[in-house]
Amino acid sequence: MLRKRYYILFVARDEEGRVGKIPLPLHYAYGFVAAALIGAFTIVGLAGSYTRMLLKTESFNQVRQEREELRKNYQQMAKTVHDRDVQVASLGALASEVTALYGMRQNRLVATHSVTGKSAVASTSPVNAALNDDMSSQNVKATIDTFVALRNQAMSGRVSRALESGLSSSFAGDWNQLADAPSLWPIEGFVASSFGSRQDPINGEGAFHPGIDIDAPKGTPVRAAGDGEVTGASMGAGYGKEVTINHGHDVVTLYGHLSAISVVPGERVTRGQVIGYVGQTGRATGPHLHYEVRVHAVPVNPHKYLRTSFQQIAGELGKATTTPGS
Incomplete structure (x- = not known):
């Protein structure tokens, strides 16, 4: 029968110099060595994982930076395409x-x-x-x-x-100086959407905007941009309650998304006359006026005609009605 093998540790225990003897079975030593090796391999593995994580983080940061640059380039290209x-x-x-x-x-x-x-x-x-x-x-x-x-x-x-x-x-x-030219701003307000290509506010798709959208509180009076004849005053499909005015020379103006209409088809209107009130009827996300100018049935940029505010018209009328010495 084989005898068990031991390692013996000698430890000085007190001031008198007595030495204590601790027998240590060999399989304990093997277990300690195995645990040390496992610990060493674990530390090496963790160090390798940490190094790989650092490399991945650096790579991720680089990819994120490249993506940000691509996003900026895409936005710039999109803006360029939109402007074009x-x-x-x-x-x-x-x-x-x-x-x-x-x-x-x-x-x-x-x-x-x-x-x-x-x-x-x-x-x-x-x-x-x-x-x-x-x-x-x-x-x-x-x-x-x-x-x-x-x-x-x-x-x-x-x-x-x-x-x-x-x-x-x-x-x-x-x-453009005549009364029937659509040169008067129909309302005063912020131009929220200009003439030309834009992103549709309802479905988010690109679309051509044939007029301008002017923000104003609901109920704001809308005035005729020029003298003319009312050719339409009814509920439309897209612009809700709308009014169209023929100014002659194949020039027509359209006023959409009205909350109320104060004119009837066939009625003659003068520049500055109230024809309706700002609303949110039809395809609209908020109260505003959709205003168009059409020449030979082709939408054109209204900004090329809008030159006069209602205050200017009122001032001119006031001067015209004032007599000398009054």
Whole structure:
């Protein structure tokens, strides 16, 4: 029979120098060594895991930084695309307006036989050149400026007599100064949404906005932008209660999301007359006025016409009714 093997530890126990003897079985020593090895391997494993975690954290931070840069680049690209869409939309609306005003077909003016007609045709050569330019931002802005100048020239009457487009004689002079021009702000308030491409407030999708949205408290009086005849005053599908006014010269204004309407179809209205009140009818997320200007049934940017506030109109009327010495 094999004898059990021991390791013996000698320990000095007291001042007299007596030595204590502690027998230690061999399997205890093996267990201690095994525990030490396991502890060492555990420490090495934890150190390796910590190192890997540091590497992953560094990699994660780098990926997050790259994602943030990509997000900023995407937002910048989205803003650039949005600005380009607005520019292109304005350009398209202006092109349609100028085309209608000059009576052009396929980017050409209707042929005339008078000398003034030839000069009018020559004056529109920038239109054809602009349409053939690339769509860079500078070219788009320059083209928009060209179309605005051409439109103002056409609507001021300087070339209308030379064209066979059927424009009425009331375009003589600066039409924007006449009472039937939609130059009066229908209400005063913050323009919450401008003309052009935008994100639809209902479904969040991209959409073209054919007018402007002006925020104002519910019940604020809405005034006619110019003299004209009411052609519509009813509940519409998208704009709720709406009013349309024909100002002549194929120019129509629309007032939407009204809470109440104070005019009827066929009624003649004057600039500054109350035609309804601000509301939230139709597809609207809050009380505001949706205002459009259409030329030859094509929506155009209302900002090109809005020049006068109601206070200015009231001041002019007050001066006109004041007699000397009063």
